[in-house]
Amino acid sequence: MNPTPGRGSSPAPGRHHLRLVGHLVSLKERSGCSYARLASNSRTTGGTDGAGSVSATTLKRVVDPIQGVPVERAVISFVRACGVGGEEKALRLWRAARAESRGRLAGLRAPHVDGIRTRADLAAALAAVYEGAGAPALRVLQARAADAGIAGHVLLPLSTVWRTAGRRGLPATWKQCAAFLRACGVPARRMGRWEEAWERAVAGRTAVRGRSLSRPAPGAPVRRGRTPSPVINWTPELEQSLMTLAKALAICAEDVKPVTDNMARTAVMVGKTVGSLQLEKSGMVAVNALSALLHSLEATARLNGLGPSSSVNGHFPPVVQGRRVLAPGAG
Known part of the structure; x- marks a missing residue:
């Protein structure tokens, strides 16, 4: 046969x-x-x-x-x-x-280091570096991560090596990522470009050697002592919208506060009438939760200079919305 x-x-x-x-x-x-x-x-x-x-x-x-x-x-x-x-x-x-x-390298479809933009790109690129290094044993890779007198198992835990090499996750810090790349034979002269890629993918911003390249929008005020957010572009329009929301929440808190007192009394009365202690407890929990929310709204309003302490004859200052000036209660 x-x-x-x-x-x-x-x-x-x-x-x-x-x-x-x-x-x-x-x-x-x-x-x-x-x-x-x-x-x-x-x-x-x-x-x-x-x-x-x-x-x-x-x-x-x-x-x-x-x-x-x-x-x-x-x-x-x-x-x-x-x-x-x-x-x-x-x-x-x-x-x-x-x-x-x-036969795994081509299937990773890893981008060039300068083309890394997302965490998925970075994971594929690191796995490709591992495959290109010959996919050495994980403990061998860990030992090669040693640097400046620090043992490899300290710089690069074995679990991190396993996740990174198999495209199951990313190193927790850039220091671990650099140790992984060094263990795979990436020369020191190329580490700067990898650090930039790490910043783009993990920190969510374009950076060069740790310096953010994000710039404030044209016309946006530059606030001293405040680092611009990489996600939210703080503009006068955004600040005005947040102030409008805070004023509306303060008005809502004042209007709803008497209702919570009635709800508390109603919950106690219903619980006694039905004879169910559990029902009374559930009602009180709901009332307490709503009261806590209202207290938070009041605190937020007062932080913005609103609330009963800043009202005049029970009325709040006008709310600016776009180019219109709306008095409280106006449609």
Whole structure:
């Protein structure tokens, strides 16, 4: 019985994987070492980045395209055991081969860093950076986030790495985002553009190195000591509308206040008549809630210079609405 085509067979190696294998084989030929000798060399050429001693069998699998893309640690150990350089190129080819093998990078449709505008754009771009870095193990990524003597697990929690790499969420702060990018190999000279993208997507404003580019609208007053809101454009028209609303709420509070007193007495009478303590309690809760609302309205009105303390003979000052002047109670 002939096997089903493709079943049980390994996928064909990609173009970048073949280029990686070719580069590693050329390094071995230049070194003139056997696999046994390379394995012996790997015991003394390990570093602090996780690369270390590997067996001759593992080294053979590294350059066997049928075995799939090798792990990063094995590639580094292979190159260092050869002792003829070529590590930077090998890692560049390995990252391309890993991204090609995983096949997720194109599906992210991530924008360029300068084209990031929303949180979704930023999430896709960070996930693309992770895929482009070869999708290293999360703990490896966490260890690489270390900077200025601060451990990686302090700067970048493992849960944050998992969410960001899988496009499940964003880092909580720019400091965490910078640590993630650094761990993925983004150079320091590009961090400024990423910080601008972070500000656009998360802070909701266009910024350059932490400085807001938002400008007040033409004709809008500039208030000293007040930072303009990135969302609300404070204009004289808006201020006048808010004052009109405050005056209307103050008038409403004065008109409705006697009603709440009647409601309280009615709730007590109904509760006693029906004989239900629960009904009386429910009525009082509703009355108390309405009373609290009215007290809040009164406080807001007084903060704006309105209310009984500012009324003249029980009447409030005229309410300006557009170009018309409306007296209280006018239609």
